[in-house]
Structures are given as C-alpha cells and as structure tokens.
Amino acid sequence: MADEYGRQIRYDLIQKKLLKIRKELGLVGYGFHGLRYSAAGELAEAGCTDHQIAAITGHKSLSMIQKYSKSANQKRLAKQAQNLREQNKNNT
Structure with missing residues (x-):
C-alpha cells in the first residue's frame, strides 16, 4: 500500500x-478479513452480482465471492419467495 x-x-x-x-x-x-466478509454479505443481500461485489471488495476469484455471498443470497432468495407467496395469497 x-x-x-x-x-x-x-x-x-x-x-x-x-x-x-x-x-x-x-x-x-x-479484523480486516471480517469487514471484507461482512461487506460481501451485505452487498449480496442488496442484490449485487458477484462481479459487482468483487469490484468493491477487490477479490480476484469469484469462487471466494460465492463462498462469502452464499448465505446472503439464500436469505435474499427466501425473502423474495415469501413475498411472492404473500402476493399470491392476496390475489386469490
């Protein structure tokens, strides 16, 4: 640096x-690693792509981004699914 x-x-x-x-x-x-991990997770929860996350965190390997963002992506997708379920209930 x-x-x-x-x-x-x-x-x-x-x-x-x-x-x-x-x-x-x-x-x-x-520590620095924990902050980087948290940032990757928060960006994934916000709907950022792996490439967008890598641009911010500086990761060279998308496999590392996928490791960090796996849980956040699962949470985000689960929320989306629940919202669709609720919309479907309200429309019937």
Whole structure:
C-alpha cells in the first residue's frame, strides 16, 4: 500500500489506522478479513452480482465471492419467495 505520494506505508501504521477507524465505528471485534466478509454479505443481500461485489471488495476469484455471498443470497432468495407467496395469497 502506498500514500498519495507513492511512498510505501508500513504495515504497522495501516493496522493502527484501521484500529482507530474500527473503534470510531464500533467495530473493534472485526479484523480486516471480517469487514471484507461482512461487506460481501451485505452487498449480496442488496442484490449485487458477484462481479459487482468483487469490484468493491477487490477479490480476484469469484469462487471466494460465492463462498462469502452464499448465505446472503439464500436469505435474499427466501425473502423474495415469501413475498411472492404473500402476493399470491392476496390475489386469490
């Protein structure tokens, strides 16, 4: 990782900055991987495609996105199915 001048940023400084941000957001229990996982899940629940999620999270492998988003996609599809069921009940 580099700063705006192209100079390399030390890993320990990145960790300190991330910890400060996590504290400000109330996400102390999350590490970088957990935040990335949560973001992928929330994007999947919102209906984003695997390619859209990868564009945001920086994943190179769609198989990793599919692993992260599997549960969220299942929840989203279940909600859609329940909504269709309710609509069908109301129309009969």
